[in-house]
Amino acid sequence: MTALNTVQDVSANSNATTGSSKSPVPVRTFGWTILAVMAAFLLNNYLNYWQGLPGVAPIFGGPVNGSMSILWSWVQLGLYALAVVLAFLHVGRTKPVTLREDAKRISDINAFLIRAAFWAVLIVGLVDTVISFLRVEGMLEGIVGADLASDLGRSHFRGGYVHMPLIALSVVIAAFTRTLGFTWLALLVVAAELLIVIGRFIFSYEQAFMADLVRFWYAALFLFASAYTLLEEGHVRVDVFYAGFNSRLKGKVNALGSLLLGISLCWVILIIGMGGKQNIINSPILSYETTQAGFGLYVKYLMAGFLGVFAVSMMTQFVSYLMGAVADMRGEPGGRDHDVPAAH
Structure with missing residues (x-):
């Protein structure tokens, strides 16, 4: 059986000519943002229920988890913002990368x-x-x-x-x-x-x-x-x-x-x-x-x-x-x- 990381075809040259003049950056940014927010969600889940942090829900009027200060809620909310920023920075630093290379x-x-x-x-x-x-x-x-x-x-x-x-x-x-x-x-x-x-x-x-x-x-x-x-x-x-x-x-x-x-x-x-x-x-x-x-x-x-x-x-x-x-x-x-x- 072929490994998962070897079966997807990829463009050999990151600057290869494409059939569209539109930049792939918005789509790449959207994709990496989804993955970054998912990672932040999983990290916050661990912090909430294994480390007793309050979670982001109290900021929006939801229940408080644990007994730690509500200030931690803002820190946890900041993790989502940080994840989005990192996604944008990653795409910005790798603009020549094509969609197929990113998919790979x-x-x-x-x-x-x-x-x-x-x-x-x-x-x-x-x-x-x-x-x-x-x-x-x-x-x-x-x-x-x-x-x-x-x-x-x-x-x-x-x-x-x-x-x-x-x-x-x-x-x-x-x-x-x-x-x-x-x-x-x-x-x-x-x-x-x-x-x-x-x-x-x-x-x-x-x-x-x-x-x-x-x-x-x-x-x-x-x-x-x-x-x-x-x-x-x-x-x-x-x-x-x-x-x-x-x-x-x-x-x-x-x-x-x-x-x-x-x-x-x-x-x-x-x-x-x-x-x-x-x-x-x-x-x-x-x-x-x-x-x-x-x-x-x-x-x-x-x-x-x-x-x-x-x-x-x-x-x-x-x-x-x-x-x-x-x-x-x-x-x-x-x-x-x-x-x-x-x-x-």
Whole structure:
């Protein structure tokens, strides 16, 4: 499978002649501003619910989060302004960059995020499975001692001192790899299902963590691969008129779809999921939520976070897609046939 950061065609020369005399700067500025504001939103979400800052809501008459001074609300609001300024400065310093080059750059950033997420679910899933197996078989205490074995039975400890370092390790691994590994993750899901079948029907052995691992990996496969599917033109189109459009009209359709349907949907997911302490993404992560099965995997809170990863990766890819679509509208060289999936 071709890596996400190598499949998008790019103009070889940043000063290449385009089919339009209009400057691409406004579109590039708009795209980078969306990404910058999203980053500020995620940072403020962390500051609100993990560090106890009041958030920006009190400035507009909303409820105060935590007990810190309202002055922090203005600081947090300033983060959004700073994000917008940085987006403008970045585009201003890179004016010769074309829309296709920017789309490629953003797609590369997204590829790194998805690679890190892939390695995280792989490593965390395997390590947590080993811990749960040793616990259910009564072998963990003999290996790590009674105190640590007891701590590993608490979700806050396992999440903070086992999962988080493994996620950090995954980010490092992602920096040195170039493939996404969705094929391998799909194979691992099948292998995990096969182990359940063999264990149940041949050895009469089945534990909760085995099914949890399948759900954990399958959820990651479905949500993390969405941005890759978008880039590979693997999503399903139901518009019977699209195939007959020329390149520029397809660009208009893709640009409007990215903006009105794609990016807006991702914002809805982020706002609903992270709009408050008890919302569907924040609440499980804050409490390190687990399943009711005592010897299952302690990863349910991470599965809630998958929704956030999905929204962030899809929004990033939609911004890249938007820039590529506008480049098609402008008649810039280096485009791709949207009716044919990228080569593998």
